Amino acid sequence: MLALAVPAATAEAAPADPVPTVFFGDSYTANFGIAPVNDMDKPRGWCFQATENYPAVATRNLADRGITLDVQADVSCGGALADNFWQEQQLPFGAGTVPAQRDALKQDTQLVVGGMGGNTLGFTSILKQCSDKLRGDSGVLLPGGAVDPDKPAGECKEFFASGDGKEWLDWKFQQVEVHLEDMLMMMSYFSSGAERVLVGYPRLVPEDTTKCLTPAPGQTEPPFVDIPEDALPVLDQVQKRLDDVMKKAAADDGADFVDLYDHTGTNTACDGADRGIGGLLENSTLDLFGQPIPWYAHPNEKGRDLQAERVTATIETVLNR
Template identity: 30%
Template sequence: MRTSLRAGLAGALACVVLVTAMTLGRDGDGDGGGGDASALPTGPYVALGDSYTAGPRIPDQSGIPAGCERSARNYPALVAAELKIKASDFRDVSCTGATIADLSAPQSTDDGTNPAQFDALSDATRLVTVGIGGNDIGFASVIRRCVTSGVLYEVTGGRDGDGDGDAPCKERYVSGDVDEVRQRIEAADSRLARALDEVGRRAPKARVYVVGYPAILPSDGGDCGRELSLAPGDVAFVRAKERELNAMLRQRAEAAGARYVDTYGPSEGHDACSAENTRWIEPLLPRSPAASVHPNERGERGMADTVLHALGARP
């Protein structure tokens, strides 16, 4: 996923998942609900994460290295502006293609190297957001394969040559009791646990929220037509895997004493297959400035509003 996020369709299909660990709140109950507006953090604020945090191709692109493709209108920037956090107290080190390992080690991009994201944390940090996890489970390759299977499904009238039903992609990842994507999620769970412990160690006075990924596909179980060519059963499969990823993020946040922010619920009906003027996620061929199968500016604003609600800055 780290190379696909920049380049055309392949990069677009490398959909990432976003998890924002924002303010590892020791006082939080993990429900993502509102807090005391009088105690809103005023910085320093550090934003950690992958492309769903960075906002690739959303204008204006800013930050170093350029290969991270950070937008000045991504949700961390919007949150910082709403909280009136000084520019000197706001550090967005999110980077397109990042995995959990890139939080603690330098990440090479197509245009420069991003230092270990944890390096931005300190004892002075008061707010942290972390959006990570999708690249760890290879969600990009899952979507690429499912789209390829969907195209073949359409061409063959529902037959891909192997006798598969209406979920040919699912049948490539699930065999009997073995679910390959679920296994990847379970492996990412332990890595995220260690990462959140490290956030707490480096920024012990920070409030941290883990923010889940917004809905990519519709809830009605229908297909996406030309927006995303998936076989009918694979729409449900991909949706289920995203929900499993978000469930893991919620559980891990709560176990670490952080708060989980659910962006999935608020984004339902604004998926990549919804109307162009309401969608938060762009389809395979974006109609708005954004990477394929990634949040557009409306989506970043929606996520920012959800985070601000969790912080108590929104009713």
């Protein structure tokens, strides 16, 4: 794991008692792609929640700093939409459902941590709009389809710049804003004394997109496979806009925000040996029925540790102030 450059909490500042905590979120909190997976013998195994996800790593990091979290639940689940915070989530391939994530909140919960919004935005549909490979069998595990499958993947930059594509994107961002606002308000309602920490998403595409044309060490395909290079800045702009929306939602509701986007610019999917994001079709450490599952641009172990580092620092600050 990465060495964390986080100052140790003093004995005087650290909370004296374990802090009742709930983690929530989507695949970036569950850390899809990292094996082994919790509850694989139950329907909830289809959440692909890593046993060693960033909530687990951050909890250990905090314990090393004299802060003990009493984790009441980690209900993060791959594919979760923001409205799955208050509505049950349908699992893939008819595996059943999992309860609304807010059901884990208790009146004595003092800390709520996690992130959602990318699936509400439809980021996988954006990826599929720009990739023929993801529109086919390679993207079968990714929820949703291309925004407009009649438009060629190679024209996705133009599609999102104007007309129906731009209107769709603006509408999805409006959804994200409203759902994040509702989610944060519900946290305060169900756990009125809780500190709330909204965690953003790590950066996927670097400023220098030419780095994305070279396969990572040991790989044969570029990190974003057949997505045109001129569309990569579009993905980055969408990510930055989502980061800004999440940051504003947290600020407007008095919650704290972990800005991963601004701290992972040298660990994108295109940063070779330093990448903290697995390439779209790069094999992760998971397999399904004996077949390897791609990372689909999720944090690898290095990326997970970067998430945990920032989350650890933010929780420490929140609980010691």
